[in-house]
Amino acid sequence: MNRKLAFGAIAAASALIAAGVQAAANAAPDAAPTHAATGRAQLMDQAHKAAPRIAKSLALSGKERLVPRDVVVGENGVRHVRYDRTYDGLRVIGGDLVVHEDAKQRVKSVTWAHKGSLSLGAVKPAVSRASAENKAHGVAQSMATERGRGDSDSLKRVKGAQSPDLIVWAASGTPALAWDTTVNGVQQDNGPSELHVVSDAATGKVLTKYEGIKGAADDKGVHVGTVDLSTKKSGSGFELKDPSRGDGSTVDLKGGTDGNGTPFTDDDDAWGTGKADDPQSAAVDAQFGAAATWDFYKKVFKRAGIFNDGKGAVSRVHYGKDFVNAFWSDDCRCMTYGDGEGNNHPLTALDVAGHEMTHGVTSATAQLVYEGESGGLNEATSDILGTGVEWHANLADDKPDYLIGEEIDIRGDGSPLRYMDKPSKDGSSADYWAAGVGDKDVHHSSGVANHFYYLLSEGSGKKTVNGVEYDSPTQDGSTVTGIGHEKAEAIWYNALTKYFTSTTDYKAARKATLKAAGDLYGADSAEAKAVAAAWTGVNVK
Incomplete structure (x- = not known):
C-alpha cells in the first residue's frame, strides 16, 4: 500500500547572514540559550520598543513594521531578537529576520529570510x-x-x-x-x-x-514500557495531567476526528496494561512522550515548553479508524496519534512524539517554510531533535538510536521509517545534496540534514551503537570524526533558534551551524571543524 509515511508537515512560511560574539575555544558559555535572565515578558517589551529604531536602521520602508516573535539571550548577554515583518498591515510570509545584538543591545549583524526593504506599491488585489x-x-x-x-x-x-x-x-x-x-x-x-x-x-x-498539518513505574505503555507518570488529583481519583510540566495532558478521541476529547481518569493512579487493547496504554505512551520532550528542552536548553511559555501540550490519542499517522497542530497546540492498522498498533512511540512536538518548536522559532530545501530542513529538525528526546530519555524498552520510527513498524516488516546514517536505505531519501534535492518530498530531502547530524554525532564508516550496526559513507570518501550527539544537537538547536529563518536552505544551514558552533565552542574549535567536515561529507560546501 502506498501511504504518505510521514510524521506530518508544518505550515509556516523560511536564510541567513550571521555574526555575534565568539566564545573561547572548548568553552560553551552559550550552550543553553534562555529567556530567564530578565523574564520573557520584559525582553519582548524591550523588543517591541526597539522595533521602530531597528526598522529605520535597516532602511525598511515606511510601510514596513517589525513585530517581535522571540528573544533568545545567551549567558554572555548576546541577544538574538526574531522579528516578523508586515507591509501596510499585511502579514509577510518569508519576511522574518533575526537581529543579533551585543550585551548593550547594539546591532552586530542581521539574518534575513528576504534581505532588504519591500516595495510593492498599493496593496489592492486585481484578483478578487x-x-x-x-x-x-x-x-x-x-x-x-x-x-x-x-x-x-x-x-x-x-x-x-x-x-x-x-x-x-x-x-x-x-x-x-x-x-x-x-x-x-x-x-x-x-x-x-x-x-x-x-x-x-x-x-x-x-x-x-x-x-498545514504537521506530521507523522506502574504505568505501562505500548512502546515506552513501565514508567512513572506525574498525574493530577481529581475528585476521588486522578487525571492524566502533569502539573509539573505546565499541566500537559492526554485525552481520548475514541475514534473521532475532531473535538477536545475526553480526559483520561483513573481511580488508583496506575495506568495502562502495556497492551494496545487497553485504551490507557497508548495514553501512557503519549503522556510520557510529552513529558520526555518537555524535559529534553527544559534540562538541555532551558526552554519552558514547546512555545517557551511554560504551558504543557495536549496529546490526543485514538484518532479516527485505522489511522496510520500522527501529527502536530499549531492551532490547538496539540499532538494527535492514530492507532495504526487494525486499530491495534498505536503510533505513540517516543521518537514520534519528539518529532511532532519539535514541529511546534520550529513554528515558534524559525518557521521554516514547508517546501523546497527549507521544508527538508524543517522535517530534519524534527528528526534530529526528536532523536535528541529519545537519547535524553534513554529508555530500556526503547534504546536510543539513529533510526526514525523503528518502534511503530509502520511498514509491517520491522524496518524503520527513516535511517540517519544512510538515508537512501529507505528507498527515497537523499544521502547528499545535489541540484534539485529541494524538489523531493520534504520527508526525503530531509535526508541530507539527517545524514549531516549522524556524521557530526558519530562520524563516518562502520560502527555499532546500542546494538545497532551503522555504516555511514561520505559523498567524497572523506573521513569524518564525530563529536557526540549532545554537541551535535546543541549546535542544531542554537542554529535553529538564533540563525535559521523561514527561507533557510542547505547552504545557509551550513553557515548557520558553523556560526552556532563558533558561539558554543569557538570558531577554530574541533567542534566547528567537525561541522564543516560533516557538511562537506554530504556535499554541502
Missing part, C-alpha cells in the same frame, strides 16, 4: 477574494482526483475552502501581493488536511501550496 477561493478549491479538487495514481501529494477528499487572507509572499522569488487560502479536507491516510494555496493577487497564478 472569491476568485482566489475558487482557484484554491480547484487546486485541491485536482489533487483529490489524482488519488488513484498513488500520488503521495494527493488528497482523498476536499471539504471546503476558508476565506482567503491577503498577504505578501516573500518566501521565494520576487515578493508579491498574494492570497493565502486554506482548504480543509482529508489526506490519503485519512488524516485531516489544511492545504494552503498561495496565489498571486495580480494574476491569479498559484505561487505555492503546502500542507
Whole structure:
C-alpha cells in the first residue's frame, strides 16, 4: 500500500547572514540559550520598543513594521531578537529576520529570510477574494482526483475552502501581493488536511501550496514500557495531567476526528496494561512522550515548553479508524496519534512524539517554510531533535538510536521509517545534496540534514551503537570524526533558534551551524571543524 509515511508537515512560511560574539575555544558559555535572565515578558517589551529604531536602521520602508516573535539571550548577554515583518498591515510570509545584538543591545549583524526593504506599491488585489477561493478549491479538487495514481501529494477528499487572507509572499522569488487560502479536507491516510494555496493577487497564478498539518513505574505503555507518570488529583481519583510540566495532558478521541476529547481518569493512579487493547496504554505512551520532550528542552536548553511559555501540550490519542499517522497542530497546540492498522498498533512511540512536538518548536522559532530545501530542513529538525528526546530519555524498552520510527513498524516488516546514517536505505531519501534535492518530498530531502547530524554525532564508516550496526559513507570518501550527539544537537538547536529563518536552505544551514558552533565552542574549535567536515561529507560546501 502506498501511504504518505510521514510524521506530518508544518505550515509556516523560511536564510541567513550571521555574526555575534565568539566564545573561547572548548568553552560553551552559550550552550543553553534562555529567556530567564530578565523574564520573557520584559525582553519582548524591550523588543517591541526597539522595533521602530531597528526598522529605520535597516532602511525598511515606511510601510514596513517589525513585530517581535522571540528573544533568545545567551549567558554572555548576546541577544538574538526574531522579528516578523508586515507591509501596510499585511502579514509577510518569508519576511522574518533575526537581529543579533551585543550585551548593550547594539546591532552586530542581521539574518534575513528576504534581505532588504519591500516595495510593492498599493496593496489592492486585481484578483478578487472569491476568485482566489475558487482557484484554491480547484487546486485541491485536482489533487483529490489524482488519488488513484498513488500520488503521495494527493488528497482523498476536499471539504471546503476558508476565506482567503491577503498577504505578501516573500518566501521565494520576487515578493508579491498574494492570497493565502486554506482548504480543509482529508489526506490519503485519512488524516485531516489544511492545504494552503498561495496565489498571486495580480494574476491569479498559484505561487505555492503546502500542507498545514504537521506530521507523522506502574504505568505501562505500548512502546515506552513501565514508567512513572506525574498525574493530577481529581475528585476521588486522578487525571492524566502533569502539573509539573505546565499541566500537559492526554485525552481520548475514541475514534473521532475532531473535538477536545475526553480526559483520561483513573481511580488508583496506575495506568495502562502495556497492551494496545487497553485504551490507557497508548495514553501512557503519549503522556510520557510529552513529558520526555518537555524535559529534553527544559534540562538541555532551558526552554519552558514547546512555545517557551511554560504551558504543557495536549496529546490526543485514538484518532479516527485505522489511522496510520500522527501529527502536530499549531492551532490547538496539540499532538494527535492514530492507532495504526487494525486499530491495534498505536503510533505513540517516543521518537514520534519528539518529532511532532519539535514541529511546534520550529513554528515558534524559525518557521521554516514547508517546501523546497527549507521544508527538508524543517522535517530534519524534527528528526534530529526528536532523536535528541529519545537519547535524553534513554529508555530500556526503547534504546536510543539513529533510526526514525523503528518502534511503530509502520511498514509491517520491522524496518524503520527513516535511517540517519544512510538515508537512501529507505528507498527515497537523499544521502547528499545535489541540484534539485529541494524538489523531493520534504520527508526525503530531509535526508541530507539527517545524514549531516549522524556524521557530526558519530562520524563516518562502520560502527555499532546500542546494538545497532551503522555504516555511514561520505559523498567524497572523506573521513569524518564525530563529536557526540549532545554537541551535535546543541549546535542544531542554537542554529535553529538564533540563525535559521523561514527561507533557510542547505547552504545557509551550513553557515548557520558553523556560526552556532563558533558561539558554543569557538570558531577554530574541533567542534566547528567537525561541522564543516560533516557538511562537506554530504556535499554541502
